[in-house]
Amino acid sequence: MVERCGLTQEAFEDLAGHARRVEEAPWLEFLNGKPAFKVRPYGSRGRVVEWLTTCLCVQADQGHWLFAGQGLHIETHSKGNARPDGALAPLDNFVGQGEWASPDGVLMVVEVTSYDEDTDRRDRVEKPRAYAETGIPVYLLIDRGTCEVKVHSQPDGVRYEQVVTVPYGKTVELPDPVGIELDTEPLKNWVR
16 A cells, blocks of 8 residues: 555655654654644644643553654554554653554553544544554544544454543543543633
8 A cells, every 4th residue: 555655654754754853844644555644733732632631641640641742653454653642651651662653552542633624534534443453442532623522442453342422521431441530621612
């Protein structure tokens, strides 16, 4: 698949490394054998990631951290790379791994939707499949377009078998291995 778009995995990783060094450059991903661009989380979207970091790491478990923008090797069948808005993992999980790390040890990935035209395909379709294929236990989607939180869990290697959707303002359980309840009321403040 990679050859189909004229870009090898190695060339993509080199390009992404250079783009990351440019202050305003988008983050690059490699999904379904195709390069993809992702807007960095800033403004309200960035604030959601900060809020989640406080909820998940400071209040709940000080042995883990929500790493913003850590690149992960995903998609067992098509060798992809994704840069979730957050990856919840033990504090030293990514030490020595570089820009594109193994997803081993990742408890949950987080995506916060942007208002671009690729959000539906990328965050609601491709990423849940890719993260489930990779075996990441929980995928948390903060969907600012629908004002809902979707908690995907129980990956079976193809998809997440369990998806719980709640509107902003409700409490939702982030199942094990995260194992906390999340009050989504503050999310109402960060919708466009």
